[in-house]
Amino acid sequence: MKYEIWLTYEDMSIAIQVKKDRYHCSEYGLDHSHKLNLKICSSTLELKFFLLSFPSPPKQQILAFINLLENNKIGEINRK
Numbered sequence: 001m002k003y004e005i006w007l008t009y010e011d012m013s014i015a016i017q018v019k020k021d022r023y024h025c026s027e028y029g030l031d032h033s034h035k036l037n038l039k040i041c042s043s044t045l046e047l048k049f050f051l052l053s054f055p056s057p058p059k060q061q062i063l064a065f066i067n068l069l070e071n072n073k074i075g076e077i078n079r080k
Contacts, residue, residue, distance in 0.1 A: 005065050010056045012036065016047075016065075023047045023069075044069050 003015040003026075013032060017024045025047070027037040041047040044066050051062045 005061075006032075007051065007058050007061060007065075009054050009058070012054075014051065014054075018069075025050060 003017050005016050007014045007016070008030075012030060013028045015026045015028065017026070021042075023041040023044075023046075025039040025041065026035050027039070028035055039050060041050055047069075048062065048066045051057060052059065
């Protein structure tokens with residue numbers, strides 16, 4: 001399973017996978033050993049608000065990722 005990005009929050013991580021213009025967000029514990037939840041977002045706007053809704057979000061990383069998605073440059077995120 002290929003995730004486009006892992007985002008780390010205070011008490012969990014979220015991994016995002018892009019499938020057919022939908023964004024599958026898998027929530028994991030900090031140790032990444034077990035999946036806690038799955039949320040599917042149908043737009044970048046929904047994805048952005050979902051990711052920013054948690055306490056202490058990594059805002060710069062989220063906004064940069066959303067920008068890459070909106071500009072269809074998803075492959076570039078893996079090169080950084």
